[in-house]
Amino acid sequence: MSWVSFCCLFSMSAWCWLPAGCYSNGKVTKACGNMEPHHGGQGQSGPSPYRLTANASTFSPGDHIQVKLSGTTHFDGFLLQARDAASANSGSTVGTFTLIDSVTTQLLTCNKQPGSAVSHTSDAQQTEVGVIWNAPEHPPDEVQFVVTVVSHYKVFWVKLPGPTVYKQGVTPHPPESTTKPSVHTTTPAPLPGPFVSDGCGQSKSCLLDPPGCDPKEDGGCFFLSMTPLETDKVSVIFELSGPAEGYIAFALSWDTWMGNDDVYMCIKDEDRVSVSAAVLSGRTHPDDQTQSGLSSVSWRLADGVIQCRFSRAVRLSNQEPGRYDLDQEYFLFLASGNVQFGKVWKHNRQPLISTHRKLITGRPDVLEGSRGPMLMKTHGAMMMLAWMLTGSVGTFVASFYKPDWPNQSLLGQKVWFQVHRGLMMLTVMLTTVAFFLPFFYRKAWSKHAGVHPYLGCCVLALSLTQPIMAVFRPPPDSHRRCIFNWAHWAVGSLTELMAVAAMFVGMHQSSLLLPSPWATHVLIGYVTWLASFRLLLLAQKHLSIKRSLRSDEQQFILSVQSEPSGWGSVIKSLILAVLALGNSAFLVALLSSVVNV
Ligand SMILES: *[C@@H]1O[C@H](CO)[C@@H](O)[C@H](O)[C@H]1NC(C)=O
Numbered sequence: 001m002s003w004v005s006f007c008c009l010f011s012m013s014a015w016c017w018l019p020a021g022c023y024s025n026g027k028v029t030k031a032c033g034n035m036e037p038h039h040g041g042q043g044q045s046g047p048s049p050y051r052l053t054a055n056a057s058t059f060s061p062g063d064h065i066q067v068k069l070s071g072t073t074h075f076d077g078f079l080l081q082a083r084d085a086a087s088a089n090s091g092s093t094v095g096t097f098t099l100i101d102s103v104t105t106q107l108l109t110c111n112k113q114p115g116s117a118v119s120h121t122s123d124a125q126q127t128e129v130g131v132i133w134n135a136p137e138h139p140p141d142e143v144q145f146v147v148t149v150v151s152h153y154k155v156f157w158v159k160l161p162g163p164t165v166y167k168q169g170v171t172p173h174p175p176e177s178t179t180k181p182s183v184h185t186t187t188p189a190p191l192p193g194p195f196v197s198d199g200c201g202q203s204k205s206c207l208l209d210p211p212g213c214d215p216k217e218d219g220g221c222f223f224l225s226m227t228p229l230e231t232d233k234v235s236v237i238f239e240l241s242g243p244a245e246g247y248i249a250f251a252l253s254w255d256t257w258m259g260n261d262d263v264y265m266c267i268k269d270e271d272r273v274s275v276s277a278a279v280l281s282g283r284t285h286p287d288d289q290t291q292s293g294l295s296s297v298s299w300r301l302a303d304g305v306i307q308c309r310f311s312r313a314v315r316l317s318n319q320e321p322g323r324y325d326l327d328q329e330y331f332l333f334l335a336s337g338n339v340q341f342g343k344v345w346k347h348n349r350q351p352l353i354s355t356h357r358k359l360i361t362g363r364p365d366v367l368e369g370s371r372g373p374m375l376m377k378t379h380g381a382m383m384m385l386a387w388m389l390t391g392s393v394g395t396f397v398a399s400f401y402k403p404d405w406p407n408q409s410l411l412g413q414k415v416w417f418q419v420h421r422g423l424m425m426l427t428v429m430l431t432t433v434a435f436f437l438p439f440f441y442r443k444a445w446s447k448h449a450g451v452h453p454y455l456g457c458c459v460l461a462l463s464l465t466q467p468i469m470a471v472f473r474p475p476p477d478s479h480r481r482c483i484f485n486w487a488h489w490a491v492g493s494l495t496e497l498m499a500v501a502a503m504f505v506g507m508h509q510s511s512l513l514l515p516s517p518w519a520t521h522v523l524i525g526y527v528t529w530l531a532s533f534r535l536l537l538l539a540q541k542h543l544s545i546k547r548s549l550r551s552d553e554q555q556f557i558l559s560v561q562s563e564p565s566g567w568g569s570v571i572k573s574l575i576l577a578v579l580a581l582g583n584s585a586f587l588v589a590l591l592s593s594v595v596n597v
Helices: 003-011 374-400 415-442 452-471 481-506 518-550 554-558 567-595
Strands: 050-054 064-075 077-084 096-099 105-110 113-120 126-134 142-152 155-167 205-209 222-228 235-243 247-253 261-269 272-280 287-290 294-302 305-313 329-340 343-347 352-354
Touching: 050 142, 050 155, 064 077, 064 142, 077 126, 096 105, 113 126, 205 329, 205 352, 222 329, 235 247, 235 261, 235 329, 247 305, 247 343, 261 294, 261 305, 261 329, 272 294, 272 305, 374 415, 374 481, 374 518, 374 567, 415 452, 452 481, 481 518, 518 567
Parallel strands: none
Antiparallel strands: 050 064, 064 126, 077 113, 077 142, 096 113, 096 126, 105 113, 142 155, 205 222, 222 235, 235 305, 247 261, 247 329, 261 272, 272 287, 294 305, 329 343, 329 352
C-alpha cells in the first residue's frame, strides 16, 4: 500500500487533497520497498536540489557513518535507507540508523528491522538533517544510501542515489549511478546478473520458453516471473528476460487475441533499457507508453539478452484507464522484436501465449505456453497429412500400380483406382478444410506470410480441379482419353510440387515456426525418399517395357502395361508398403514438432 492509499483509507476520498494531513507524521513504512510516496503524479525527473553525503567512504563491521541530507531549498519530508549496492532495487535494507535529532527525525522499521530507515516527524520545513548509520556485523561489500525527498506535496524525488560506501579492503567500482543524476520515478538500476528459474512454482509463478529453461544457464531462454509481495499484498514484482534485438514485452489479456491488452515493455535504447507500460488497443503499435505505476525498475543488457525487473501495484488508480488489476485471471503473452527510433516493431515471432489464464496474485506455479495458435497447428498438421501421406501415396499408386492386381477388384472397381480415388478425395478434403483455418485465425488475408498463402491458393484451386476433371473424363476408349490422362497427370504433379514448396516456406511462418533447420532437413529427407522411390519404379517400368518389347507383347506396350506376376507383384506391394511407412515416419517427425511449437 502506498502512502496516499494509506491516508485515503482514512479520508475516504479518492484523492488526498490535504498534503499536510497525509504523511506529515512521517510514518511511511508502507513505502519501505519502493520508497514512493504516490502523492498522485510522478516523481520529478530533473536534477534535484538535494544532496546526500557521508563522512566516510569505507567502513568496517560495526562502524558508524554520519549521513547528511541537505538541500538548497527546504523539504517537507524524506525517507532514508541504506541498501546493498549490488541489489539496490531489491528493497532490502542494510544496517541500522541512530538519530542525532529525535525531534525532527525518527527511526522506522523496514523489513522487520527496527531502525533500518529514517523519516521526518512532521511537515516542518527543513533544509538539513543528519543521522548516523551503523554498519552491521556481516555487511555486504558495497552499501548505498538512497533517499526519497518530498519538497512539497506533489513535488518529490524518489530514490535519489546517495554515496556508496565500501567495506574495508573492497576496491571501489567507478561510481556510476552515484554521479549520474538519474532521478526519475523509475530510476533504473543495473541488475547484478541473469534471473534464475529457481523458485519457479514455489515462490514465484513463471512462464518459460523453451519449457523448463533457466535464464542463468541458457541465453535463449524467454523468462517471465511474477512474485506477489507477501509483505504488503498490494504489489507484484515482475521479472522479464530473453534474447531480443530491440525489446521484450509481456501482456495481460482476457483472451488469446492481441488487442485490448495491458502491455509491459523493456525497450533497448542503445546501452540502456527503458521500461514502460501501455494499453494495446488493437493489433498495432502500443500507444501512449507510460512509466506511471511502475516502480523499483532495474535492468541489465548482456550477451544479447534484455532483462528487466519492476514492481507494479495490484490496483492502479483510476487515472490509468485500460490498465488491468492484477487480482484477476489473464492469459499472458510474451513477445520480443525490433525497435526503431524508439518505436516498437511487430514481434518477429508469434508471441508465446500461456495455455491457461493465470491469477497474477495467485499461488505460484509454472505456466505452460505455446507460440503456435491451435488453428495454425491444425492447419499445418492437416496439410502435412494430406501432402506427405495421402496425396503422395495416392499419386504414387496411380503412377506405378495401374497394372498390378489385375484380377482383383475393390467395390466393383480396379484396386489401384479405388485406392487412388479414396486417397485423393481425402487429400482434397483435408486441403480444403486446412486452407480456411488461417483465415479463421487471422480473420483476413495473411499479409506478412510471403509467398506461402499464394501457393496455398494455387494448391487448393488445382486440387479442386482434379476431381471435377475426373468426373467429366472421356470414356476409356475415347481418343480424347489420353488428353485427360495427360492433363490429370500434369495438374496433379504441379499441385504436388506446389504443395511441397508451400510446406518448405510454411514451416518458417512465424505463426507455426518449426525448429530450424531441423524441420527443413526432415522435409528434404522426405523429398529425397519419395524421389528415390519414383526413380526406382520408373526404372522398373522402363525395364519391363523393354522386356515386353523383346517378348513381342505388342498389346501391352501400347497401353504401357506389363503385367508383373508372382514375385514381381509381391515385391511391388512391399515397395508400396515401405514407401507408406517411410512417409508416415517423416510425417510423424514433423507432426511431433508441430505439437511442440
Ligand atoms: C563519521 O561520523 C561518525 C559519527 O559522528 C563518527 O563516529 C566517525 O568517526 C566519523 N568518521 C569519520 C571518518 O570522520
